[in-house]
Amino acid sequence: MSKAKLGNRLKVARAEKNLSQEELARLVGVTRQTISSVETGQYCPSALLAFLLAQKLEKPITDLFFIEGDEP
Amino acid sequence: MSKAKLGNRLKVARAEKNLSQEELARLVGVTRQTISSVETGQYCPSALLAFLLAQKLEKPITDLFFIEGDEP
DNA sequence: GCATATTGTCAAGTATACTTTTCAAATTGA
DNA sequence: TCAATTTGAAAAGTATACTTGACAATATGC
Secondary structure (H helix, E strand, O other): OOOOEEEEOHHHHHHHOOOOHHHHHHHHOOOHHHHHHHHOOOOOOEHHHHHHHHHHHOOOHHHHEEEEOOOO | OOOOEEEEOHHHHHHHOOOOHHHHHHHHOOOHHHHHHHHOOOOOOEHHHHHHHHHHHOOOHHHHEEEEOOOO
């Protein structure tokens, strides 16, 4: 796979909606640890999870995620 | 994970740009089989790959991918 | 008709997303 | 200050994304 990475602004967006990781996890159907791992950049979510997060946080997906270090 | 699925319009978007699966694969840094598998719905790409595809196909990511069968 | 390009698919392997369980630390509030 | 909530993180397991190599089928151009 491309060496680019995917950054995110999940933590802020979640805070704006006053949701705990636990609550957001339930909304999108994953575990709390998955939310935590994505927020702290441990791994890149699936496209499906990214879309679900955008939907539940009521933000455009491009506001939540962005490509970092592309090109090469 | 949520039981929702992610549909896509990749094949059309790629055709519009006159790219072969092979060429698109090179552009985003994956193999041809990966492109084929995503197009035929065998699996959901990572969010990173979805963003890269949108970038190289010059389409909004929400034009290329969409949630199917949400709610439950 | 022949050669080449394009695509679907399959099998086996590797990498990574996601789960489950668990512990510690920081935060909040009564 | 004590209890409850929230978060980070780690280890081990399962599921799925992605690779590599290969073969067949169709389409395209000469």
